Every structure is written in structure tokens, then in C-alpha cells.
Amino acid sequence: MKSLRRPYSEQRPADIGGGVWSVPVPIPGNPLGYTLVYAIESSSGPVLVDAGWNHPDAWLALRDGLASVGMDVREVRGVVVTHFHPDHAGLAGQVREESGAWIAMHEADVALIRTMRGFEENDRRERQAGMLRRAGAGTIEIEAVTATRQQVPALPDRELHDGDLIDLPGRRLRTVWTPGHTPGHVCLHLEDADRLFTGDHVLPAITPHIGIYPYDRDDVDPLGDFLASLEKVADLGMLEALPAHEWIFQDTAARARVIGAHHEEKLAELAALLAEAGGPLTIWEVAARMTWNRPWEDLPAMLRGMAAGEAAAHLRTLEARGAIRRTEEVDPVRFTVDS
Numbered sequence: 001m002k003s004l005r006r007p008y009s010e011q012r013p014a015d016i017g018g019g020v021w022s023v024p025v026p027i028p029g030n031p032l033g034y035t036l037v038y039a040i041e042s043s044s045g046p047v048l049v050d051a052g053w054n055h056p057d058a059w060l061a062l063r064d065g066l067a068s069v070g071m072d073v074r075e076v077r078g079v080v081v082t083h084f085h086p087d088h089a090g091l092a093g094q095v096r097e098e099s100g101a102w103i104a105m106h107e108a109d110v111a112l113i114r115t116m117r118g119f120e121e122n123d124r125r126e127r128q129a130g131m132l133r134r135a136g137a138g139t140i141e142i143e144a145v146t147a148t149r150q151q152v153p154a155l156p157d158r159e160l161h162d163g164d165l166i167d168l169p170g171r172r173l174r175t176v177w178t179p180g181h182t183p184g185h186v187c188l189h190l191e192d193a194d195r196l197f198t199g200d201h202v203l204p205a206i207t208p209h210i211g212i213y214p215y216d217r218d219d220v221d222p223l224g225d226f227l228a229s230l231e232k233v234a235d236l237g238m239l240e241a242l243p244a245h246e247w248i249f250q251d252t253a254a255r256a257r258v259i260g261a262h263h264e265e266k267l268a269e270l271a272a273l274l275a276e277a278g279g280p281l282t283i284w285e286v287a288a289r290m291t292w293n294r295p296w297e298d299l300p301a302m303l304r305g306m307a308a309g310e311a312a313a314h315l316r317t318l319e320a321r322g323a324i325r326r327t328e329e330v331d332p333v334r335f336t337v338d339s
């Protein structure tokens with residue numbers, strides 16, 4: 001996809017009007033480049049939307065970026081985190097240490113953080129290896145994927161629910177629960193300014209990763225949730241989007257519809273792929289036959305693991321719609337068209 005993305009080195013903190021500032025915070029070693037942290041002014045200190053990746057360079061960018069627009073990180077009142085991923089939640093803990101701010105996140109992502117904090121490292125590796133094996137991954141791929149450790153963010157103090165107003169004196173900032181990218185992803189609607197902080201839910205040029213973990217779950221449907229969340233955001237009407245990556249853009253609703261159509265197309269391609277396969281396929285076999293931004297053979301193991309999660313999420317949605325079914329075997333699990 002053609003991108004208007006400019007590198008982090010060209011990003012600057014900016015007054016974007018209406019008492020809102022954007023502060024780009026780098027994500028070291030990641031092609032995404034940076035997270036846009038937003039600071040909303042209030043009579044009792046700024047409230048941040050997201051905090052950025054937990055890294056010393058990122059911390060300096062956040063602290064100095066806020067200072068450059070006249071805000072002291074020690075006066076931050078609270079941090080609303082759109083979802084638990086480390087490029088959003090990573091620095092929330094350090095902001096809280098410096099300022100005594102509260103951290104708020106949707107209850108479903110708070111529950112995930114609790115689970116992650118409870119896992120022993122060996123336990124995590126074993127669960128992940130089991131998931132990859134049941135999806136049909138090879139030994140080398142299993143070793144490479146399980147070797148990567150996850151950053152676990154700080155535990156929030158406040159749990160958000162759909163429709164909650166954020167504690168932001170003098171403004172109306174409402175929680176819009178948009179599960180899909182994560183189970184507890186939220187957008188935040190600044191109702192007094194017709195603006196929507198979209199997190200990763202609606203980005204101007206790229207689409208967020210939608211995966212299902214473990215791959216073979218049949219009790220949830222993250223892509224189905226994501227498509228419903230896109231409609232939910234589109235129903236809010238034409239709002240200015242303040243996303244966590246890339247750049248600010250007009251008309252969240254229009255972009256949400258384009259992203260929805262993109263996934264419907266992918267679902268149709270996947271159904272056709274299974275119909276032509278002539279027999280049941282493992283999640284790994286399906287992922288290897290789908291179209292990615294580079295050939296499957298060139299994808300490093302870690303990215304194959306994410307691609308398999310994405311393939312699994314699309315398979316699960318087709319299954320939930322009754323278009324395909326899984327076979328009786330569970331190790332590895334296989335999918336086929338219903339006939």
C-alpha cells in the first residue's frame with residue numbers, strides 16, 4: 001500500500017488546537033516508527049491518551065516533548081490507554097511513578113495483563129509451543145517464536161467500560177469499546193470537539209493486526225468483533241481521527257468502511273482458497289497460501305506466527321458464519337468448506 005508515512009526524525013510535538021497536543025514517541029527498532037501520544041489540557045493537569053514504548057529514548061521524547069508544549073510530566077493527571085500493547089501502555093507505569101497519575105484501561109485488557117503477570121516464563125513458552133504445534137507449525141518455527149519475550153505493562157488503577165466518561169474536568173471524553181485488535185481496545189470520543197482518539201482501531205493507511213490466540217480457539221471471534229467495532233465507529237458519524245500511529249485525518253467513518261471492505265474481500269479469498277484446496281488444511285497451510293506483504297518463504301518465523309494468528313482469525317469468522325467447519329482432529333486442527 002502507498003504510504004504518506006514520514007520517519008520519526010521528521011515528527012515534532014504539535015498544538016493541534018482545542019486544548020489538545022500531539023507528542024510523537026519513538027518505537028526503537030520498529031518500522032512503525034512512533035506512537036502519537038496525545039495530551040488533553042484540563043484545569044487539574046493534562047490527561048494523556050496512550051504513553052508510548054517503555055525505553056529510555058522514548059521516555060526522554062515523551063518528557064521533553066510535553067515540556068516543549070509547556071506541560072510538566074509531573075503534573076499529568078491520568079493516562080488513558082487505548083489497549084495493553086507495549087507501544088501504547090509501555091510508559092504508563094513510569095508516568096504514574098513521576099506524577100502519581102491514574103492509569104485507565106478497558107476491563108478486558110486489564111484482565112489480560114493480570115493473566116500475563118501470573119504466567120511463569122516456562123509456562124508461557126509451553127502454552128505457546130502447544131498452540132503452534134496444533135496449528136501445524138514446524139519445529140524451527142516453534143523454537144524461534146517462543147524465544148521472544150513479551151513486555152508486560154503496569155497494572156492500571158481504573159477499569160473502563162463501554163460508555164464511561166473519562167475523569168477529565170471540563171471536557172466530555174467518552175469510552176467507546178472497540179474490541180478486535182485486542183479484546184479491550186477502546187477509542188475515546190471527545191464529544192465537545194467532534195474528535196475521536198482511534199488508537200490502533202482506525203489508522204489512515206495501514207490496518208491493525210487482528211489475530212486469535214491460541215489459534216485454535218472456538219469460543220471467541222476477534223475479527224467478527226473488529227468488523228462490528230468498525231461499524232460502531234462509523235455510526236458515530238464524520239469525526240476527525242486522532243490515531244496512535246501515522247497521521248491525523250478527517251472522517252473516521254469513511255476509513256472504517258474501507259477497512260471493513262478490505263477484510264470482507266480477504267474472507268472471500270480465503271473461502272475460495274479452501275474450496276479449491278480439495279481437502280482440509282491446517283492453519284499453517286492456510287497462512288502459507290494467503291497473500292502477505294512478502295512471500296511466505298521470506299517471512300521470518302516471528303512474522304509467520306503473526307500471519308498464522310491473522311489466518312486463524314479469518315478462519316474463525318468464516319466458521320462463525322457457517323461457511324466453513326473444522327475437522328474432528330485437534331492436533332493439528334484442520335479447516336474445510338462445509339459440504
Ligand SMILES: [Zn+2]
Binds near residue numbers: 083085181200
Ligand atoms: Zn496495538
